[in-house]
Amino acid sequence: MAYKHKRYVATLDSGAAADWNDDHIVDFRTNIDMLLCLRTAAITACWDLFSAGTGNDPAVAMVGAAGSGHAFVVFNTGATTANTSGMSKELAGTPGNVTSLADYPTLTFALQIAAAHTAGKVVEAGLFNQGVGIFTANQDGAYFRVEDDVLYAVTGDGAAETTTDLGAYDEYAHYRISLVSVGGVDKAYFYVDDMVNTAASHTVNLPNSDLTAMFAIQSQNNVDSTMRMDAVSMQILRKQ
Numbered sequence: 001m002a003y004k005h006k007r008y009v010a011t012l013d014s015g016a017a018a019d020w021n022d023d024h025i026v027d028f029r030t031n032i033d034m035l036l037c038l039r040t041a042a043i044t045a046c047w048d049l050f051s052a053g054t055g056n057d058p059a060v061a062m063v064g065a066a067g068s069g070h071a072f073v074v075f076n077t078g079a080t081t082a083n084t085s086g087m088s089k090e091l092a093g094t095p096g097n098v099t100s101l102a103d104y105p106t107l108t109f110a111l112q113i114a115a116a117h118t119a120g121k122v123v124e125a126g127l128f129n130q131g132v133g134i135f136t137a138n139q140d141g142a143y144f145r146v147e148d149d150v151l152y153a154v155t156g157d158g159a160a161e162t163t164t165d166l167g168a169y170d171e172y173a174h175y176r177i178s179l180v181s182v183g184g185v186d187k188a189y190f191y192v193d194d195m196v197n198t199a200a201s202h203t204v205n206l207p208n209s210d211l212t213a214m215f216a217i218q219s220q221n222n223v224d225s226t227m228r229m230d231a232v233s234m235q236i237l238r239k240q
Contacts, residue, residue, distance in 0.1 A: 033235050038073055047087040048095040054078035055085040055219070063228065072112070072228035077219035085227075086134055086216025089234075097130045097210035099236050101186060104179050107213055108195075109232040112172040116227075118149040120220035123227060126177050129209040132158070134216045140209045142177050142188045142202075153190035153200035157208050164200035166192060179206070 037046045039060060049057035055077045062069035075085040091098050099105040107127055116122040121135050126143025128134070140158040144151060151169035155162050176191040190200040213234060217227040 031235050032238050033233065038229065038232065039071055043073065043087070045093075046090060048090050049087045050216075051077075051083070051085045053080050053083035055083035058085055058087045070230065072230045075215070075217045075227040075229075077217055077225040079219065079222050079224035081219055081222050083219045084134065084216055086214065088128070088130060088214040089212045091212070095130055097212045099127070099212070099234070100210045101179050101207055103236040104181060105211070105237075106176065106178040106235045107232070108174070108176045108234075109213075109215070110172070110174045110230055111215070112228040112230075113146065113169065113217075114171065114226040114228060115223070116146065116217065116225045117220035117223040121145060121147045121218060122220055122225060123217050125175065125215040126154075126213070127179070127207065127211040128214040129158070129207065130212045130214075131209075134214060135218055137161075140207045141211060141214075142179060142190075142207055143214075144175055144177075144190070151192070153188075153202065155188045155202040155205050155207065157205045160205050162202050162205040164190070164202070166190075166199050 043060055051057050058073050058075045060071060061074050063072050064070055077083040077085050088095060089098055090096060105127065111125060113123055123146035124134055124143055126141060128139055128141035128143060132139045138159055138161050139156045142155045145154050146169055151166040153164040153166055174193050176195055178189040180187050180189060185203060186206055188202040188206055189198045192199045213232065215229060217225050219225045
Protein backbone atom coordinates (compact mmCIF):
# COMPACT_ATOMS: atom_id res chain seq x y z
CA MET A 1 0.00 0.00 0.00
CA ALA A 2 1.28 3.50 -0.81
CA TYR A 3 1.04 5.87 2.12
CA LYS A 4 0.53 9.60 1.62
CA HIS A 5 0.53 12.51 4.02
CA LYS A 6 -2.91 13.31 5.40
CA ARG A 7 -2.67 17.00 4.47
CA TYR A 8 -1.68 18.47 1.11
CA VAL A 9 0.65 21.47 1.46
CA ALA A 10 2.32 24.01 -0.81
CA THR A 11 5.99 24.99 -0.70
CA LEU A 12 6.88 26.81 2.55
CA ASP A 13 3.56 25.96 4.21
CA SER A 14 3.83 24.96 7.85
CA GLY A 15 1.85 22.29 9.61
CA ALA A 16 1.43 20.14 12.67
CA ALA A 17 3.72 17.25 13.47
CA ALA A 18 0.77 14.89 13.12
CA ASP A 19 0.52 15.73 9.42
CA TRP A 20 3.91 14.11 8.87
CA ASN A 21 4.36 11.58 11.66
CA ASP A 22 1.05 9.76 11.76
CA ASP A 23 0.88 7.96 8.43
CA HIS A 24 4.29 6.62 7.45
CA ILE A 25 4.54 3.62 9.74
CA VAL A 26 2.51 0.48 10.27
CA ASP A 27 0.82 1.33 13.56
CA PHE A 28 -2.05 -0.78 14.87
CA ARG A 29 -2.82 1.42 17.89
CA THR A 30 -5.84 3.03 16.22
CA ASN A 31 -6.41 1.51 12.77
CA ILE A 32 -5.94 -1.76 10.92
CA ASP A 33 -4.97 -1.63 7.23
CA MET A 34 -5.83 -4.60 5.04
CA LEU A 35 -4.83 -5.21 1.43
CA LEU A 36 -7.57 -7.58 0.30
CA CYS A 37 -5.78 -10.22 -1.77
CA LEU A 38 -6.45 -10.35 -5.50
CA ARG A 39 -3.32 -11.94 -6.97
CA THR A 40 -1.11 -13.41 -4.23
CA ALA A 41 -3.30 -16.44 -3.48
CA ALA A 42 -6.12 -18.29 -5.19
CA ILE A 43 -8.94 -15.76 -5.34
CA THR A 44 -11.26 -18.26 -3.65
CA ALA A 45 -9.02 -18.18 -0.56
CA CYS A 46 -10.24 -14.65 0.22
CA TRP A 47 -13.42 -14.09 -1.77
CA ASP A 48 -16.77 -15.80 -2.23
CA LEU A 49 -17.48 -15.86 -5.97
CA PHE A 50 -21.00 -15.86 -7.40
CA SER A 51 -22.75 -15.68 -10.75
CA ALA A 52 -26.24 -16.16 -12.18
CA GLY A 53 -27.43 -17.58 -15.48
CA THR A 54 -24.63 -17.75 -18.02
CA GLY A 55 -22.58 -15.27 -16.00
CA ASN A 56 -19.07 -16.32 -15.05
CA ASP A 57 -17.51 -16.37 -11.60
CA PRO A 58 -14.82 -13.66 -11.43
CA ALA A 59 -11.34 -14.91 -12.33
CA VAL A 60 -7.83 -13.45 -12.29
CA ALA A 61 -6.39 -13.02 -15.78
CA MET A 62 -3.76 -11.06 -17.68
CA VAL A 63 -5.48 -8.56 -19.97
CA GLY A 64 -3.75 -6.99 -22.98
CA ALA A 65 -1.31 -7.91 -25.68
CA ALA A 66 1.66 -10.13 -24.90
CA GLY A 67 4.40 -8.07 -23.32
CA SER A 68 2.04 -5.31 -22.16
CA GLY A 69 -0.55 -7.23 -20.15
CA HIS A 70 -1.96 -6.25 -16.75
CA ALA A 71 -3.45 -8.58 -14.13
CA PHE A 72 -7.11 -7.96 -13.28
CA VAL A 73 -9.95 -9.75 -11.60
CA VAL A 74 -12.35 -10.06 -14.55
CA PHE A 75 -16.14 -10.09 -14.07
CA ASN A 76 -18.20 -11.19 -17.10
CA THR A 77 -21.96 -11.73 -17.38
CA GLY A 78 -22.46 -13.34 -20.75
CA ALA A 79 -25.05 -11.94 -23.14
CA THR A 80 -28.32 -12.64 -21.32
CA THR A 81 -30.35 -10.07 -19.36
CA ALA A 82 -30.09 -10.28 -15.54
CA ASN A 83 -27.01 -12.49 -15.58
CA THR A 84 -24.52 -11.44 -12.91
CA SER A 85 -20.87 -11.90 -11.98
CA GLY A 86 -19.62 -10.86 -8.55
CA MET A 87 -17.65 -11.53 -5.41
CA SER A 88 -17.73 -10.68 -1.71
CA LYS A 89 -15.02 -10.71 0.96
CA GLU A 90 -15.09 -13.83 3.10
CA LEU A 91 -14.77 -14.17 6.86
CA ALA A 92 -12.55 -17.10 7.89
CA GLY A 93 -12.98 -18.83 4.55
CA THR A 94 -16.77 -18.66 4.29
CA PRO A 95 -19.26 -16.00 3.12
CA GLY A 96 -19.74 -13.49 5.93
CA ASN A 97 -19.49 -9.93 7.12
CA VAL A 98 -16.14 -8.46 8.15
CA THR A 99 -16.91 -4.97 9.48
CA SER A 100 -19.69 -2.53 10.46
CA LEU A 101 -20.44 1.18 10.82
CA ALA A 102 -19.00 0.97 14.35
CA ASP A 103 -15.58 0.13 12.81
CA TYR A 104 -15.74 3.28 10.65
CA PRO A 105 -14.31 1.37 7.68
CA THR A 106 -12.75 2.94 4.57
CA LEU A 107 -12.93 0.86 1.39
CA THR A 108 -10.79 1.91 -1.59
CA PHE A 109 -10.80 0.19 -4.96
CA ALA A 110 -10.15 0.63 -8.68
CA LEU A 111 -12.61 -0.53 -11.35
CA GLN A 112 -12.71 -0.61 -15.11
CA ILE A 113 -16.25 -0.89 -16.47
CA ALA A 114 -15.25 -2.15 -19.88
CA ALA A 115 -18.68 -3.01 -21.34
CA ALA A 116 -22.20 -2.47 -19.99
CA HIS A 117 -25.64 -1.49 -21.25
CA THR A 118 -26.78 2.12 -20.89
CA ALA A 119 -30.11 1.28 -19.20
CA GLY A 120 -30.92 -0.34 -15.87
CA LYS A 121 -28.72 -1.27 -12.92
CA VAL A 122 -25.44 -2.67 -14.23
CA VAL A 123 -22.81 -2.24 -11.46
CA GLU A 124 -22.88 -2.19 -7.67
CA ALA A 125 -19.65 -1.98 -5.66
CA GLY A 126 -18.85 -1.18 -2.05
CA LEU A 127 -19.97 -2.20 1.44
CA PHE A 128 -23.04 -4.43 1.78
CA ASN A 129 -24.63 -6.74 4.27
CA GLN A 130 -23.70 -10.25 3.16
CA GLY A 131 -27.24 -11.56 3.65
CA VAL A 132 -28.89 -9.15 1.18
CA GLY A 133 -28.99 -9.96 -2.51
CA ILE A 134 -27.06 -7.68 -4.86
CA PHE A 135 -29.10 -5.39 -7.17
CA THR A 136 -32.13 -5.48 -4.85
CA ALA A 137 -33.97 -2.44 -3.46
CA ASN A 138 -32.99 -0.71 -0.21
CA GLN A 139 -29.90 -2.76 0.47
CA ASP A 140 -28.18 -2.34 3.84
CA GLY A 141 -24.87 -0.75 2.85
CA ALA A 142 -22.81 2.13 1.46
CA TYR A 143 -21.79 1.68 -2.14
CA PHE A 144 -21.58 2.95 -5.70
CA ARG A 145 -24.18 2.03 -8.31
CA VAL A 146 -24.22 2.49 -12.07
CA GLU A 147 -27.80 2.78 -13.33
CA ASP A 148 -29.09 4.21 -16.62
CA ASP A 149 -25.52 5.21 -17.53
CA VAL A 150 -25.16 7.34 -14.37
CA LEU A 151 -22.92 6.80 -11.32
CA TYR A 152 -24.65 7.08 -7.94
CA ALA A 153 -23.47 7.15 -4.34
CA VAL A 154 -25.90 5.07 -2.28
CA THR A 155 -26.56 4.43 1.40
CA GLY A 156 -29.30 2.14 2.67
CA ASP A 157 -30.49 0.87 6.04
CA GLY A 158 -32.50 -2.07 4.71
CA ALA A 159 -35.78 -0.12 4.61
CA ALA A 160 -34.94 3.03 2.65
CA GLU A 161 -32.02 4.45 0.70
CA THR A 162 -30.42 7.79 -0.13
CA THR A 163 -28.78 8.34 -3.53
CA THR A 164 -26.63 11.12 -4.98
CA ASP A 165 -26.28 11.52 -8.74
CA LEU A 166 -22.56 11.77 -9.55
CA GLY A 167 -23.02 12.10 -13.30
CA ALA A 168 -21.46 10.04 -16.05
CA TYR A 169 -18.87 7.48 -15.00
CA ASP A 170 -15.38 7.02 -16.43
CA GLU A 171 -14.47 3.64 -17.84
CA TYR A 172 -11.58 3.35 -15.37
CA ALA A 173 -11.72 5.13 -12.01
CA HIS A 174 -10.64 4.95 -8.38
CA TYR A 175 -13.31 4.89 -5.69
CA ARG A 176 -13.38 5.31 -1.92
CA ILE A 177 -16.13 4.94 0.66
CA SER A 178 -15.45 6.15 4.21
CA LEU A 179 -17.87 5.67 7.10
CA VAL A 180 -16.87 8.31 9.65
CA SER A 181 -17.99 10.18 12.75
CA VAL A 182 -17.76 13.97 12.53
CA GLY A 183 -18.75 15.94 15.63
CA GLY A 184 -20.63 12.92 16.92
CA VAL A 185 -22.60 12.55 13.67
CA ASP A 186 -22.11 9.40 11.58
CA LYS A 187 -21.59 10.06 7.87
CA ALA A 188 -20.76 8.23 4.67
CA TYR A 189 -18.21 9.99 2.47
CA PHE A 190 -17.81 9.02 -1.20
CA TYR A 191 -14.80 9.84 -3.38
CA VAL A 192 -14.16 9.29 -7.10
CA ASP A 193 -10.57 9.74 -8.36
CA ASP A 194 -10.11 12.84 -6.17
CA MET A 195 -9.34 11.29 -2.77
CA VAL A 196 -9.26 14.64 -0.95
CA ASN A 197 -12.60 16.26 -1.85
CA THR A 198 -15.82 14.30 -1.39
CA ALA A 199 -18.09 13.56 -4.34
CA ALA A 200 -21.00 12.96 -1.95
CA SER A 201 -21.75 12.94 1.79
CA HIS A 202 -24.72 11.12 3.36
CA THR A 203 -26.00 11.35 6.93
CA VAL A 204 -29.28 9.42 6.62
CA ASN A 205 -30.19 5.83 5.76
CA LEU A 206 -26.74 4.66 6.85
CA PRO A 207 -26.17 0.89 7.13
CA ASN A 208 -27.21 -0.58 10.46
CA SER A 209 -26.05 -4.18 9.93
CA ASP A 210 -22.64 -5.81 9.64
CA LEU A 211 -20.95 -5.37 6.26
CA THR A 212 -18.55 -6.90 3.78
CA ALA A 213 -16.91 -5.67 0.58
CA MET A 214 -18.86 -6.76 -2.51
CA PHE A 215 -18.53 -6.06 -6.23
CA ALA A 216 -20.83 -7.15 -9.08
CA ILE A 217 -21.87 -6.44 -12.65
CA GLN A 218 -25.22 -7.30 -14.25
CA SER A 219 -26.24 -7.68 -17.89
CA GLN A 220 -29.14 -5.66 -19.27
CA ASN A 221 -30.79 -5.96 -22.69
CA ASN A 222 -28.71 -9.08 -23.46
CA VAL A 223 -25.46 -7.06 -23.49
CA ASP A 224 -22.34 -9.09 -22.70
CA SER A 225 -20.98 -6.98 -19.82
CA THR A 226 -17.45 -6.89 -18.40
CA MET A 227 -15.86 -5.23 -15.36
CA ARG A 228 -12.25 -5.46 -14.18
CA MET A 229 -10.62 -4.76 -10.79
CA ASP A 230 -6.92 -4.51 -10.02
CA ALA A 231 -6.77 -3.00 -6.51
CA VAL A 232 -8.79 -3.06 -3.29
CA SER A 233 -7.99 -2.26 0.34
CA MET A 234 -9.84 -1.62 3.58
CA GLN A 235 -9.00 0.26 6.76
CA ILE A 236 -11.00 -0.27 9.94
CA LEU A 237 -10.94 1.16 13.44
CA ARG A 238 -9.12 -1.04 15.93
CA LYS A 239 -11.01 -1.94 19.08
CA GLN A 240 -9.10 -1.19 22.28
